[in-house]
Amino acid sequence: MKVLIMAGGYATRLWPITKDNPKALLPVGEKKILDYIMEKVGELGLETYISTNRFFESHFRPIAEKYGVGLIVEDTLHEEEKLGTIGAMKKAFEELGPDDYLVIAGDNLFSFSLSDFVRTYNGRTLIAVYDIGDRELAKRYGVVVLEGDRVISFREKPPEPASTLISTGVYVFPERVMGLIGEYLANGNRDSPGYFVQWLLERGEEITAYRFSDYWYDIGSADSYLEALRTLLKESHIEEIQISPYSKIIPPVVIKRGARILGRSIIGPFAYIGENCTIENSDVSDSIIFRDTVIKGSTIWRSIIDEKCEIRNLELKKSLVGGHAKIQRGE
Template sequence: MKVLVLAAGYGTRLKEIAENTPKPLLPVGDRPLINHILERIKGLPDLNEVLVVTNNKFTEDFQKWAQETDIGCPITVVNDGTNSPEERLGSIGDIQFSIDDKQIRDDLLVIGGDNLFDYNLDEYIIFARQHENAVVIGLYDIGDLEEAKLYGVVGLNDAGKVVSFQEKPQEPKSTLISMCFYYLPRNSLSLVSQYLKESGKSDKAGDYINWLHKKSEVYGFRFTGTWYDIGSVEAYQKAQETF
């Protein structure tokens, strides 16, 4: 299994603090944000490589960081070749770029580089592997309908299968939201390129999940614990207080 950390953003919503530092390398407590992610994936069964996809602007920063970081398996920095927000490939575009560039043929766990959380991922991986060929997404009950409007809202059946998906709905059906956690078994990787060809949309991962759950089985795993989506200065400041 490989882990792919999405880190190709330009920090436009955090410009005052992240203009010259990629968001995953911002300090949270005594270490960069991305190191908190690595602490949670270190030691996962069958993990053989961590890939970090970034852009041309921040590649050197991540390469320097990777040289100084040891988690017991190789860390590979992938440069998607973009130089500005206008050129960015989007989250799904970066997943496909990484699959092609590194010829990935393994199961792939995709994690957004702006996720900050305090729970282990072992149970998530066990759940995903019990569902063999299905994509398994990470879910979180955000507990507030107003906040849920900012995310993809997910409906599950009793077996945990995704039966509905609303991307940033005006009237959310629940507070159960999709996080940027996607377990993609190796035989599902070709669906990423199929989606890009059919939709022409590469930016929003939620659009991909909405398309995917109508094409094949997608399951959701509920995380509990503390989670922050570091998408604003306010969220970053709250995370600093907690971590």
């Protein structure tokens, strides 16, 4: 079995923060999304590859070297050119050769052990499923109906979900099934593995499910990104920073090297402050602030602010601010 981590998307739903940064490498607490995945993959001792695109290749090359894994690069530079997840799986299968494949979405944060998951594999397509508990939310995903651990119904993004049990972007596809991708791509959706799973079930393939609980996040929106931070940030990580004696830190937080917390500021809980940021007379909580950003006289809550921004005299709630933005209200 080989492991294939899919990180070839352009994450347009999270633009502008992912316009120049791959989603799999966004920080969640002290680590990046891909670090959490790689730690779980490391338990398996299997040959592992990251699939990405030419545009983000330079971002992933150091990560591949750090973890000693391979890199498969599709020759695309823009969203409209991309192969899609299924197309990229086909490319990997052709390059790496016949085998069973553990396929993991690179923007997936999940609670279960991959060792436990793989142990349940019985030679048939295996999917990880999670009860999202809300039929409205379930409409965004592949909705599953089970008999025991056997999948009897799978509908990708249904308008009327039959359950709240959803597929989560972790699969084992047998070698024989990987060989069917070319046939599927003749008429199928190239981007979402859920449509491939639905197609397999409709043609009579047997599919089994691995159920888990605790947590799962598909980092596809600002809300899910911030919720993942709340779940996974358990303790504070504070590097070499400058902090005023009148400022207060409410854990847990991550404050990276070179940050300056000045005046009467309150940081936290659940705040990520990037390298060389300046926070002065401001409150920041439930938010992610990327490197080299300046925030003065402001309140930031449940917001994501990209690098090299300037925010002055504002109250920002549930906001997403692109890099290099300068926003201020007159004093």
